[in-house]
Amino acid sequence: MSRATTDAVHVDDQLLAMYVAELGAIGDTPDGMYRFMYDDAWQRARDTLLGWIRDAGLEARVDAVGNVFGRLPGSGDGVVLTGSHVDTVPSGGKYDGALGVVGGLAALAALRQVGTPTTTLEVVSLCEEESSRFPANFFGTRAMLGLIAPDEPDRLRDRDGVTLAEAMRRAGLDPAAVATAERHDLRTFLELHIEQGRVLADEGVDIGLVEVIPGIAWETITVRGRQDHAGATPMDLRADALQAAAQMAREITVAVEGEGRPAVVTTGRWTVEPGQPSIVPGLARFSLDLRHPDLSVRDRLLDQVHRICADVAQRHGVEVDVVRDKDEEPATMDETLLDVLRGSAEACAASWRRMPSGAGHDSQLMASRVPTAMVFVPSVEGRSHTPAEYTSPEDCVRGASVLATALHRLAY
Amino acid sequence: MSRATTDAVHVDDQLLAMYVAELGAIGDTPDGMYRFMYDDAWQRARDTLLGWIRDAGLEARVDAVGNVFGRLPGSGDGVVLTGSHVDTVPSGGKYDGALGVVGGLAALAALRQVGTPTTTLEVVSLCEEESSRFPANFFGTRAMLGLIAPDEPDRLRDRDGVTLAEAMRRAGLDPAAVATAERHDLRTFLELHIEQGRVLADEGVDIGLVEVIPGIAWETITVRGRQDHAGATPMDLRADALQAAAQMAREITVAVEGEGRPAVVTTGRWTVEPGQPSIVPGLARFSLDLRHPDLSVRDRLLDQVHRICADVAQRHGVEVDVVRDKDEEPATMDETLLDVLRGSAEACAASWRRMPSGAGHDSQLMASRVPTAMVFVPSVEGRSHTPAEYTSPEDCVRGASVLATALHRLAY
Structure with a gap:
């Protein structure tokens, strides 16, 4: 050189x-x-x-x-x-x-x-x-x-x-x-x-x-609840996929905020089905983008994300499925x-x-x-x-x- | 007859x-x-x-x-x-x-x-x-x-x-x-x-x-935050429209659950833009369907919805806009x-x-x-x-x- x-x-x-x-x-x-x-x-x-x-x-x-x-x-x-x-x-x-x-x-x-x-x-x-x-x-x-x-x-x-x-x-x-x-x-x-x-x-x-x-980790989090009529289904009998997904997204974000800089997490892509005002959503799917320059910290945060998802799913009576889309060192x-x-x-x-x-x-x-x-x-x-x-x-x-x-x- | x-x-x-x-x-x-x-x-x-x-x-x-x-x-x-x-x-x-x-x-x-x-x-x-x-x-x-x-x-x-x-x-x-x-x-x-x-x-x-x-009330709630890079924007500097909207949807739902039967609320249709895993959402829009057979109760709950939206928007540093799409007696x-x-x-x-x-x-x-x-x-x-x-x-x-x-x- x-x-x-x-x-x-x-x-x-x-x-x-x-x-x-x-x-x-x-x-x-x-x-x-x-x-x-x-x-x-x-x-x-x-x-x-x-x-x-x-x-x-x-x-x-x-x-x-x-x-x-x-x-x-x-x-x-x-x-x-x-x-x-x-x-x-x-x-x-x-x-x-x-x-x-x-x-x-x-x-x-x-x-x-x-x-x-x-x-x-x-x-x-x-x-x-x-x-x-x-x-x-x-x-x-x-x-x-x-x-x-x-x-x-x-x-x-x-x-x-x-x-x-x-x-x-x-x-x-x-x-x-x-x-x-x-x-x-x-x-x-x-x-x-x-x-x-x-x-x-x-x-x-x-x-x-x-x-x-x-190292960026991307995951897709899919929540399956029960599609129901928005007028005729009492709140206490619902398994609303979107409500559970929204709760997961909030708890995940609060957890990563608690870690402090430079940890970042983003839930940027959302699909809600069937997507009608008068129907309780049966499915909600969102993307997770989680980053930290220290791989051990990132993976610890991902473990926390997964515990949050399982916990919220149980409280809301829905099923949750997490797929890792990208996992960079x-x-x-x-x-x-x-x-x-x-x-x-x-x-x-x-x-x-x-x-x-x-x-x-x-x-x-x-x-x-x-x-x-x-x-x-x-x-x-x-x-x-x-x-x-x-x-x-x-x-x-x-x-x-x-x-x-x-x-x-x-x-x- | x-x-x-x-x-x-x-x-x-x-x-x-x-x-x-x-x-x-x-x-x-x-x-x-x-x-x-x-x-x-x-x-x-x-x-x-x-x-x-x-x-x-x-x-x-x-x-x-x-x-x-x-x-x-x-x-x-x-x-x-x-x-x-x-x-x-x-x-x-x-x-x-x-x-x-x-x-x-x-x-x-x-x-x-x-x-x-x-x-x-x-x-x-x-x-x-x-x-x-x-x-x-x-x-x-x-x-x-x-x-x-x-x-x-x-x-x-x-x-x-x-x-x-x-x-x-x-x-x-x-x-x-x-x-x-x-x-x-x-x-x-x-x-x-x-x-x-x-x-x-x-x-x-x-x-x-x-x-x-x-009487069914339908509203469209639009949250405008700031579109940013998911990796390079620290959590404490974000104005994430989706996170604010998710918080609104949860607080609204908890409030109506607290009212008890027969009050029902549903957030069934969602749009998140630009909708990429690597971008902090700049816009989130969701539908609200709120019903109660007693119009005075329904309208009291709608007032509560609007207070929640304004309060969450302020806490999250985003703007919120609510449009009434349907208002049936x-x-x-x-x-x-x-x-x-x-x-x-x-x-x-x-x-x-x-x-x-x-x-x-x-x-x-x-x-x-x-x-x-x-x-x-x-x-x-x-x-x-x-x-x-x-x-x-x-x-x-x-x-x-x-x-x-x-x-x-x-x-x-």
């Missing part, structure tokens, strides 16, 4: 502002951003990025799953990769994922002016991270790491029943070629991302250096890379702090294979996964310049 | 069993009955009923909104009407509404054998009571009473965006003719219905004579008709009790214009608005025979 004692590398602020604005217009609606893997907006974003990559004098390529790469070839072996994901949550914002893609592109555009690196540099627009359309999250990163199960393309369906394979074909991709997306030449991964929380904004710090990404970032990023922040005259991530990121999977680190920039009021998500142009440029400086120190 | 001292009039048990089974097969699915106004199943039911009416030797007619009538002409003026509604709730049962239609038809078929009445008898299959497809409940009864607003057919839409007028046209009806459905010749209305509760079943009583139908049944029904039950050797209705019924509107009363038969385990809804063939026949006997006492 060469450690040139250069000055900071600054990205072009007007170019980055154009990237952010134009990518943020693709999939924008009055209800926020909707850019789901392989849909029309996603395809327009892919084509737009390919154009920008070529305009920047980089080599453009799309892999078998739709990850888009811009390459600045080096004289030696291996690849230093940067980037993030291009898909959004429903009703999302313009910065989550997107900033790491266009920030990485602006960084490589600036570095191309510096000269030919010793290690090849690539920026990637990962096709999928959010699991918004298919239950396939980290699909882009998993493809690069050879972690896509062979049956996923035909097995996974979106809410309209379209298989992932069919969606790939409609986007001009061949689902039979997924395995060819695997990479063996990656040496390092750096990801620029908005914080999505309010730590940096509250403390007035420019740059967050992520030490650890928490916490991921630790590379200390050497954190040192490089710290030095780069200082070279850019940016204040910094080390911190855990609140959210999950592609970096947590990449970290299982190659040295990986993340750079956070502030989110105004900590807002994210909402159209109100915002990071100032100055913070975007600062983060991309810290990234460019670090890439320069790593690859030249 | 002639009061002939005849014996009981018994309906044909095999004919009634056939009616119940065959009407119950129209719109039946693995998830229960789905027969919504003007849909395919509803049209098949209409056509089947018209065939049965003609087979019974009655005059068949469909009015401008799709109410189906079977008429046994009398020698004098006016009409004694019986019947109920043919539409179902989603995932409903085979008896709610349907029994009153086919029980009334079986009663008129039996009375036709007795001879020509002095007052014309009609049985009606009301096109709509449940408000399952359009927000237009009691549409059939309202049409007969001239209570359809002129703009309803073009204004009201189903969940697919189809207007009521368009749905009428697809079912062969002319929305411009709605006003012609109004009747001025009705003298009496009797409705046979399943209890939909468990009072009769628990007490082993054959027949319920309804004294009063409670309790309806009192006619004492003279209750006497006739009591005598008819005794003539049929049926045990009886007077009772309030739990549910709302077409009779509550009819009662505002003509003397009206209802006959309840037992619901096994009190189940209703579910595919598990069931009333034994013996109870169906007994109820229809009490109805036939009462119609005989009223119209001969």
Whole structure:
């Protein structure tokens, strides 16, 4: 790893502002951003990025799953990769994922002016991270790491029943070629991302250096009671699935609140059946998202969640069923890379702090294979996964310049 | 009103069993009955009923909104009407509404054998009571009473965006003719219905004579919080709309449980947005159905509901908005008709009790214009608005025979 004692590398602020604005217009609606893997907006974003990559004098390529790469070839072996994901949550914002893609592109555009690196540099627009359309999250990163199960393309369906394979074909991709997306030449991964929380904004710090990404647990909690007439069934004879589920959601939340920061729990998706004002609900189903950077704390809280569900179900005379949908281990970032990023922040005259991530990121999977680190920039009021998500142009440029400086120190 | 001292009039048990089974097969699915106004199943039911009416030797007619009538002409003026509604709730049962239609038809078929009445008898299959497809409940009864607003057919839409007028046209009806459905010749209305509760079943009583139908209040409660990232937003900084709504729903329910029988409250329909596991909900909306036969008690409970919503909203840092969707006055049944029904039950050797209705019924509107009363038969385990809804063939026949006997006492 060469450690040139250069000055900071600054990205072009007007170019980055154009990237952010134009990518943020693709999939924008009055209800926020909707850019789901392989849909029309996603395809327009892919084509737009390919154009920008070529305009920047980089080599453009799309892999078998739709990850888009811009390459600045080096004289030696291996690849230093940067980037993030291009898909959004429903009703999302313009910065989550997107900033790491266009920030990485602006960084490589600036570095191309510096000269030919010793290690090849690539920026990637990962096709999928959010699991918004298919239950396939980290699909882009998993493809690069050879972690896509062979049956996923035909097995996974979106809410309209379209298989992932069919969606790939409609986007001009061949689902039979997924395995060819695997990479063996990656040496390092750096990801620029908005914080999505309010730590940096509250403390007035420019740059967050992520030490650890928490292990997320997702569960689906299904409550089955008894569907009855809303007028003719006395309260004392009911087994109302929704009332039991609401009580569970409240007790779970109060319990996790009692644990204190950084434990978080969210019950974000709800289905109530049959869903009529005049019918006592027979079924209620809700999602649980529970996170803590310490796996033992997280698992202790999950045990508490399950005890609450069983206890409330018994009190309400309903049945409860819990299914674990996702179970991620916490991921630790590379200390050497954190040192490089710290030095780069200082070279850019940016204040910094080390911190855990609140959210999950592609970096947590990449970290299982190659040295990986993340750079956070502030989110105004900590807002994210909402159209109100915002990071100032100055913070975007600062983060991309810290990234460019670090890439320069790593690859030249 | 002639009061002939005849014996009981018994309906044909095999004919009634056939009616119940065959009407119950129209719109039946693995998830229960789905027969919504003007849909395919509803049209098949209409056509089947018209065939049965003609087979019974009655005059068949469909009015401008799709109410189906079977008429046994009398020698004098006016009409004694019986019947109920043919539409179902989603995932409903085979008896709610349907029994009153086919029980009334079986009663008129039996009375036709007795001879020509002095007052014309009609049985009606009301096109709509449940408000399952359009927000237009009691549409059939309202049409007969001239209570359809002129703009309803073009204004009201189903969940697919189809207007009521368009749905009428697809079912062969002319929305411009709605006003012609109004009747001025009705003298009496009797409705046979399943209890939909468990009072009769628990007490082993054959027949319920309804004294009063409670005033139903429907409200929509909308909670607006702040949509945030589920990983990066600490619990103490959230304004989670769903958590506030769940707390409201629980406190409201506990308050109404504290009032005791016969107060009932139901929170049956839920919308949570954006509805993703990884996003703190920014909006939660739920329906409130609150009933009590004493209007002053109901309104006191509604005041309490509103205080709870405001209090919980303040504690959770969210905004709450309450809209009244329906506000019905309790309806009192006619004492003279209750006497006739009591005598008819005794003539049929049926045990009886007077009772309030739990549910709302077409009779509550009819009662505002003509003397009206209802006959309840037992619901096994009190189940209703579910595919598990069931009333034994013996109870169906007994109820229809009490109805036939009462119609005989009223119209001969």
